Every structure is written in structure tokens, then in C-alpha cells.
Amino acid sequence: MAANNDKSLEKRLKLIEKNIDKLRVLYEQYFMGIEKTEPVSIRKRLNRELRTLKENPPRNTALKFLLQKVTTKFKTYEQYWNRILRKIEEGTYIRQIKRMRRKVKEEGLSDEPLKGVKTKAELERALEKLNAMREKKEKSAKPSAKPSQKTKKETIDPNIKKTYESFVRARLKTGESLEGVTPERFQATISKQIPRIKKKYNCEEIEIRINIKNGKAVLKFSPRPNK
Numbered sequence: 001m002a003a004n005n006d007k008s009l010e011k012r013l014k015l016i017e018k019n020i021d022k023l024r025v026l027y028e029q030y031f032m033g034i035e036k037t038e039p040v041s042i043r044k045r046l047n048r049e050l051r052t053l054k055e056n057p058p059r060n061t062a063l064k065f066l067l068q069k070v071t072t073k074f075k076t077y078e079q080y081w082n083r084i085l086r087k088i089e090e091g092t093y094i095r096q097i098k099r100m101r102r103k104v105k106e107e108g109l110s111d112e113p114l115k116g117v118k119t120k121a122e123l124e125r126a127l128e129k130l131n132a133m134r135e136k137k138e139k140s141a142k143p144s145a146k147p148s149q150k151t152k153k154e155t156i157d158p159n160i161k162k163t164y165e166s167f168v169r170a171r172l173k174t175g176e177s178l179e180g181v182t183p184e185r186f187q188a189t190i191s192k193q194i195p196r197i198k199k200k201y202n203c204e205e206i207e208i209r210i211n212i213k214n215g216k217a218v219l220k221f222s223p224r225p226n227k
Contacts, residue, residue, distance in 0.1 A: 006060050017070045027081050028172045032099050109133050156183045163208050170210045170217035197221045
């Protein structure tokens with residue numbers, strides 16, 4: 001019975017650690033302006049889970065070590081998040097504003113709401129204006145029977161979009177810059193490489209995986225086995 005409880009707790013701790021990594025990605029996306037709101041609810045939930053486990057620690061030495069490792073990892077991230085949030089509050093996190101202005105321009109929107117932003121409150125108001133601008137742009141976009149060249153460029157294959165999202169998460173994990181890494185450019189790069197890879201392996205389907213090599217996110221192509 002005790003062995004089953006230990007296995008259950010080990011699975012729970014590994015799931016918590018996995019969710020901490022997901023939360024880290026969400027915070028990085030929030031600091032870059034990709035996510036609209038700070039993921040506070042997820043952070044509070046993980047805090048509660050870890051606090052409950054600390055109040056009722058496991059007897060198994062290996063599980064105690066795993067709990068300590070996961071807790072330390074979470075606290076380290078929290079210190080980093082709190083430091084960045086303080087800088088935003090104090091108006092000293094200029095890098096975030098610069099990144100957001102670049103992203104807004106890539107979307108074809110005006111970066112006017114972000115000019116002169118110094119505090120967290122000003123940033124939140126600016127984000128509200130930008131979200132309203134995005135909604136207005138989406139509503140004004142009318143589908144056409146004959147899509148323009150621009151519309152064709154913005155049509156992203158669902159499978160490539162999933163690979164792109166995995167690539168973005170990997171780069172956030174390694175700390176690499178996402179400047180210029182847009183879905184459209186990513187798809188264009190993939191589309192150029194796939195025919196060459198198919199010819200190389202003489203296959204019909206290609207599998208794309210995201211690996212981390214020497215601290216960098218890289219794409220790995222391989223032939224997909226026939227079903």
C-alpha cells in the first residue's frame with residue numbers, strides 16, 4: 001500500500017514540475033506581451049499544492065529530495081518573476097516595452113499606446129488599448145472569394161503551427177531571442193526544407209521534432225514511417 005502511495009506522490013510531483021515549466025513559459029510570454037494577463041491563478045494553485053506537500057512531507061528519502069528540488073525550482077522562478085514585475089511596476093523594465101513595440105508593429109498596429117509607458121498601471125492601460133485595436137482589426141477583416149497574396153502568406157498550416165508553438169516554447173526555455181520568429185517566416189523556412197528532405201530520404205511524409213542542442217532549439221527532420 002505504501003509503495004502505491006509513493007508512486008502516486010512521485011507522479012504528482014513530476015506533474016507539478018511539468019506545470020511549473022509551463023508556467024515559466026506563460027510568464028515569459030506575458031513579459032513579452034504575447035499573453036494578455038499575468039498567469040496568477042496557475043501560480044497560486046501551484047503554490048497551494050507545494051505548501052500542502054511541505055506541511056505533510058513524505059517519509060521516503062527519494063521523494064523528500066524530489067519535493068525539495070521541485071520547491072526550490074519554483075521558488076527560484078518566483079524570485080525572478082517578482083524581480084521583473086517590480087521593474088515593470090517601477091518603470092525600469094524597458095526591454096519588455098521595446099519587445100512589445102516591435103511585436104505590435106509586426107502585427108500591423110500602431111505602437112502609440114506604448115509610447116511613454118513607465119509603470120505597470122500605464123502598461124495595463126496600454127494593453128487594453130492594443131487589445132481593442134486588435135479586435136477592431138479582426139472585425140474589419142472581410143473574407144474574400146479570391147484571397148490576396150497577403151492573405152495567402154498569413155494562412156498557416158495547422159500542423160506547422162503546432163510545430164511553431166513547440167519551437168517558441170523551446171526557445172523560451174533556452175533563453176533565445178524570439179525577435180523575427182513569426183509563424184509566417186517559420187512556415188516559409190519549413191516549406192523550403194521539406195522537399196529537399198523528402199528527396200534525400202525518398203519518402204512521402206516528414207516528421208519534425210524540436211531538440212535542444214548546445215543550449216539552442218533546433219529542428220530535426222526525419223522520414224515518417226508508413227502506417
